[in-house]
Amino acid sequence: MVSPADGIGPGLPADHLRRIQALTDIGLARLEVEELLDELLGRVRELLEVDTVAVLLLDPSANYLVATATHGLEEEIRQGVRIPIGRGFAGRIAAERRAVTIPEVDHSNVLNPILREKGVRSLLGVPLMVGNDVMGVLHVGTLRSRSFTDDDAMLLQLAADRVALATRARMSQTERTAARALQRSLLPGQLPTVPGLELAARYVPGGGGEVGGDWYDVFGLPSGRLCVVVGDVVGRGLQASVAMGRIRNAVRAYALLTEDPAELLRWLDRQVQHFEHNIMATVLCAVAEPGHVEVTVSSAGHPPPVLALPGVPSELVEVPADPPIGLTLPRRRRNTTIRLPAGANVVLYTDGLVERRGEPLDSGLARLTAAVMPGPAETVCAAVMSRLIGNEPSADDVAVLVLAREAEHEVAPLTLVEPAVPRALRGVRQAVRDYLRRAGATKEELADIVLAIGEASANVVEHAYGPGGGLLEVHLEMHGRTVTATVRDTGNWREARGTNRGRGTTLMHGLVDAVRVDHDGRGTRVVMDKTLGGVGQ
Amino acid sequence: MTEADVRTEEIEPGRLLVRLDGEVDLENALTVEERLREVITNRAESVTLDLGGLNYLDSAGLRVLFALADRLELLQIALDVVVPVGSPARKAAELSGLGAVVTLRAT
Numbered sequence: 023m024v025s026p027a028d029g030i031g032p033g034l035p036a037d038h039l040r041r042i043q044a045l046t047d048i049g050l051a052r053l054e055v056e057e058l059l060d061e062l063l064g065r066v067r068e069l070l071e072v073d074t075v076a077v078l079l080l081d082p083s084a085n086y087l088v089a090t091a092t093h094g095l096e097e098e099i100r101q102g103v104r105i106p107i108g109r110g111f112a113g114r115i116a117a118e119r120r121a122v123t124i125p126e127v128d129h130s131n132v133l134n135p136i137l138r139e140k141g142v143r144s145l146l147g148v149p150l151m152v153g154n155d156v157m158g159v160l161h162v163g164t165l166r167s168r169s170f171t172d173d174d175a176m177l178l179q180l181a182a183d184r185v186a187l188a189t190r191a192r193m194s195q196t197e198r199t200a201a202r203a204l205q206r207s208l209l210p211g212q213l214p215t216v217p218g219l220e221l222a223a224r225y226v227p228g229g230g231g232e233v234g235g236d237w238y239d240v241f242g243l244p245s246g247r248l249c250v251v252v253g254d255v256v257g258r259g260l261q262a263s264v265a266m267g268r269i270r271n272a273v274r275a276y277a278l279l280t281e282d283p284a285e286l287l288r289w290l291d292r293q294v295q296h297f298e299h300n301i302m303a304t305v306l307c308a309v310a311e312p313g314h315v316e317v318t319v320s321s322a323g324h325p326p327p328v329l330a331l332p333g334v335p336s337e338l339v340e341v342p343a344d345p346p347i348g349l350t351l352p353r354r355r356r357n358t359t360i361r362l363p364a365g366a367n368v369v370l371y372t373d374g375l376v377e378r379r380g381e382p383l384d385s386g387l388a389r390l391t392a393a394v395m396p397g398p399a400e401t402v403c404a405a406v407m408s409r410l411i412g413n414e415p416s417a418d419d420v421a422v423l424v425l426a427r428e429a430e431h432e433v434a435p436l437t438l439v440e441p442a443v444p445r446a447l448r449g450v451r452q453a454v455r456d457y458l459r460r461a462g463a464t465k466e467e468l469a470d471i472v473l474a475i476g477e478a479s480a481n482v483v484e485h486a487y488g489p490g491g492g493l494l495e496v497h498l499e500m501h502g503r504t505v506t507a508t509v510r511d512t513g514n515w516r517e518a519r520g521t522n523r524g525r526g527t528t529l530m531h532g533l534v535d536a537v538r539v540d541h542d543g544r545g546t547r548v549v550m551d552k553t554l555g556g557v558g559q
Numbered sequence: 560m561t562e563a564d565v566r567t568e569e570i571e572p573g574r575l576l577v578r579l580d581g582e583v584d585l586e587n588a589l590t591v592e593e594r595l596r597e598v599i600t601n602r603a604e605s606v607t608l609d610l611g612g613l614n615y616l617d618s619a620g621l622r623v624l625f626a627l628a629d630r631l632e633l634l635q636i637a638l639d640v641v642v643p644v645g646s647p648a649r650k651a652a653e654l655s656g657l658g659a660v661v662t663l664r665a666t
Binding site for chain 1: 561582584585586616617618621622645647650654655
């Protein structure tokens, strides 16, 4: 019934049952969902003699649990805690549809840093079920160590069943449909899976739980590039949200017409000024090249992103802010290219994250840059929310999106051996391009190195061998950020013949940092070095 | 097989726009040269050669362009070459000095 260590008996089970029953029966019918949950949680805390009680409800995508009501863990709601189904304590309860108890909380069994920071020692949680559907999770915690008994679990499950029924009953069909439709227009149900790039995002309504016009969006483009958008339609409530939904879709539509962020924003501006009345929005639009080494950004009055590189203090990226959308048609909108080396993070956000009443904007921005560091996207996102929102809800709504490029993995050297014939050249270029993409070369660096190697290879094909033919060997390896390419043959080099020849050598010298040519009895070797652009360029 | 595509359009009588797309290297340079000779007839007064759609152009391809420039000069047909900023062909055209014999344009 009660763990021996506990010492205090909360009473007989029959008594519990009556009290819980009473909870749902007496005069609660008039209460809104929030007030009802609040009342029920208070009673659960009292009945089970615990320090924290929390309800997490499944979001419309059914992939996440979202903190919805709590006694003692208010930060969870303010920070918009989202727990993926199947992971962590609450995620496991929802996935396994059964009670889970954790006698001693540690890093391995609890995902949510707030539980650890609060000093919660022991946890018991049960699923919220209606019929066969999981609606969410109800969990309780204590600040001192406690072994929850089977009876505690039973009691909590009874409370959970009533919470589930009451919640569902109060969420009328229309309300739920409207809420879902709105949320679906607010945020992508699930962030896309992008190889080599980790994504994490949060949306938290402003003080009073009011949704606003903030949004974030991530989607692939037909060319293979990735489009990332964060924006803020000025205003509050349903009207701002609905306008935001329209603007978000206009951005998506224009992204199919142009992949140039500045041009896309120009179109959006024309669209908004033609079709909308009294709408103003700030938008940051970014398009990442395949491989995500380079990101082109254009800002319509939006706060600048934060860039975190390994081993360097994080900083605001200098993205000149052109006028917001919906005001005037500016003569020009500008693009800025950000270099994103392996292991780097970019954090995009709306002003609600950094603006506090009675505080200059610079302090908010300074707190943000201090909170951003290289690391997994989810961790960085949680750290930013914790450091900037903490326990003090923002007056405005907040959207945050973190992009993390995977840390550099060693790029294995590449060796190609091909017959020295013209037909082999295209395959060599293809393999070299793939290698350089893995090595994180920019588009221009890639084109330069491919052409330099192409020239050296064409020389081998044309000049190294007699009619009997021979082999073309291309070898690529990385030394730090320097690519060393070796192109060799086993024939006898001869000088270029014919008119307009010898241009290849000029090209090679112009394309890479250094070219060395060695001839010996066994053939000719051309060695070329090019250092890939430095960090932050 | 290295592939290149040659498409022409007569913008107005005597003015020819030739778009060269794909890749040009040692393997297909002669084929490309023949195609260009076919499409540019001596009735043309001026030719604009657009290399914006070219993903690869090496010295074998440049050889074709230099030869074409020579030939068209002899025939008194004006030639300018479009190499957009940042396009793969631009660097090769600049480094090889193609700009000394024809007009290089960004658009």
